[in-house]
Each structure stands twice: as C-alpha cells, then as structure tokens.
Amino acid sequence: MAARTVAVVLAGGLGERMGAGRPKQLIEVGGRPILAHAVAAFDAHPGIDEVLVVMAAGHLREAGVIAAPFRSVTGVVEGGATRTASTVAALRVLEQHPGDARVLFHDAARPFVEAPVIDRVLAALDGHDAVAVGVPSPDTIVVVEDGVVASMPPRETMSRFQTPQGFRLGTLRKAYELALADPALRATDDCGIVHRYLPDVPIRVVEGSERNLKVTQPLDAVVAEHLATEDPP
Numbered sequence: 001m002a003a004r005t006v007a008v009v010l011a012g013g014l015g016e017r018m019g020a021g022r023p024k025q026l027i028e029v030g031g032r033p034i035l036a037h038a039v040a041a042f043d044a045h046p047g048i049d050e051v052l053v054v055m056a057a058g059h060l061r062e063a064g065v066i067a068a069p070f071r072s073v074t075g076v077v078e079g080g081a082t083r084t085a086s087t088v089a090a091l092r093v094l095e096q097h098p099g100d101a102r103v104l105f106h107d108a109a110r111p112f113v114e115a116p117v118i119d120r121v122l123a124a125l126d127g128h129d130a131v132a133v134g135v136p137s138p139d140t141i142v143v144v145e146d147g148v149v150a151s152m153p154p155r156e157t158m159s160r161f162q163t164p165q166g167f168r169l170g171t172l173r174k175a176y177e178l179a180l181a182d183p184a185l186r187a188t189d190d191c192g193i194v195h196r197y198l199p200d201v202p203i204r205v206v207e208g209s210e211r212n213l214k215v216t217q218p219l220d221a222v223v224a225e226h227l228a229t230e231d232p233p
C-alpha cells in the first residue's frame with residue numbers, strides 16, 4: 001500500500017469531567033456535535049487522505065451517523081478504556097499501512113482545530129518522525145510534590161500541548177510495542193509514549209492556537225458555543 005496520510009479522531013472517552021450523561025463529543029455546539037466539527041476539519045484538509053474515528057463503546061451507531069457525510073472517513077471503530085488503548089485500537093486498523101505513512105492523532109474533544117495548525121504538523125513531519133502542537137503558557141507552571149513547590153521551570157520553556165500530534169507510523173508502532181511491554185505504562189498522550197520509550201526521537205513542537213481548546217469541563221462547553229458562533233478570525 002502506498003504511504004497515505006491518515007487522521008485518527010479519538011472519540012473513545014466518556015466525558016466524565018463534563019458530566020453530561022453521555023460522551024461530550026456527542027454534545028452540540030454551534031448546531032452540530034463536537035465530533036462532527038473535529039472530523040470536518042480533517043475531511044476538508046487537502047493534505048489528509050483518510051479519517052478514522054475511534055468511538056466509545058456503545059456509541060458506534062451514533063458516531064457512524066455523524067461521520068457518514070464526510071467522504072474521507074474510512075471507518076468508525078471501538079476504542080478502549082484509556083486514551084492509550086484507543087490509540088492502540090487505531091494502530092490495529094492501520095496495520096496494512098507502511099511505516100512511512102503519516103498519521104495524525106487528534107482529540108475529538110478539540111472541535112476548532114484550524115487548517116494552519118494541521119499544515120504545520122504535516123510540514124514538520126517532512127523532517128521529524130514525531131510532531132507535537134503547543135501553545136505558550138500564560139501562567140507560571142510549577143511542579144508540586146506533597147503539597148509544596150518542588151521546582152519552578154522557567155515559564156518561557158513551558159508549552160501546553162494540544163493535538164493533532166503527528167507521527168511516521170513506523171516510529172509510533174515501535175514506541176507502542178515497547179510501551180505495551182511495560183507493566184508501569186502511563187501516558188496522557190501519544191507524544192508521551194514516544195518521549196518515554198524512544199527518548200532519542202526528537203519531538204518537534206509547532207505552534208498551536210488558543211481556539212484549539214479541549215472541551216473538558218462544563219465551562220469549556222460555554223466557551224465552545226461562543227467560538228462556534230462567532231465570526232471566524
């Protein structure tokens with residue numbers, strides 16, 4: 001199979017912090033589900049060949065209906081109990097793709113990812129096997145241990161990670177192979193897996209966007225509704 005560029009939209013979570021009684025990616029903002037916004041961003045991007053949706057168990061039919069209008073969606077598959085397990089489910093579906101394929105993992109909970117951010121990730125994958133998206137932190141970030149400050153990294157070195165995170169598929173496969181053999185595996189994202197298990201692989205960080213927020217708690221849904229209805233910048 002020729003190397004393609006695949007966007008995986010991770011929608012396998014249950015949205016417990018949102019407390020909406022159903023996965024937050026099914027909630028509507030600006031008149032359509034959060035999941036539809038995220039899928040639409042990749043479907044419309046000329047650099048993306050296909051989109052794979054990973055959905056929470058019990059909600060595949062609903063996700064299928066949402067994904068149906070998008071021509072580049074090639075599948076809606078069931079996720080796992082953790083974000084990491086949902087990525088593994090996607091990697092299984094992508095088994096036939098060659099190692100030099102480009103794959104972008106995006107949180108369905110980030111409905112307003114913009115084309116320039118996707119452009120930057122794709123461009124950086126020409127020179128790097130792993131790419132993250134980050135924005136500067138307006139707050140001072142500290143490491144807290146046992147309720148006291150253990151260290152205060154210089155703020156200008158701090159970046160808040162967003163998605164999509166991009167990889168050459170072979171590199172991500174290798175990182176996950178090592179991760180899955182580790183009984184102490186814990187990670188909040190796919191770059192975390194590469195950083196921990198393939199520490200010699202540089203992870204290029206490109207500029208994200210403040211609009212690319214992750215809808216996590218009820219206040220985020222209010223902000224998202226506002227962003228969905230305001231005029232584009």
Ligand SMILES: Nc1ccn([C@@H]2O[C@H](COP(=O)(O)OP(=O)(O)OP(=O)(O)O)[C@@H](O)[C@H]2O)c(=O)n1
Pocket residue numbers: 010011012013014015016017018024025054079080081082083084086087106107108109110214215216
């Ligand atoms: N088992 C999981 C958990 C999370 N995700 C996805 O990873 C993204 C970021 O996760 P998060 O914001 O934590 O979503 P939830 O897990 O749904 O939220 P919560 O932790 O509040 O339950 C979301 O798009 C979510 O659907 C996933 O695909 N599979």
Ligand SMILES: C[C@](O)(CO)[C@H](O)COP(=O)(O)O
Pocket residue numbers: 083107160161162163188189190214216
């Ligand atoms: C991948 C991520 O969005 C980067 O900020 C974040 O780590 C996801 O964390 P979550 O706990 O699954 O929301």
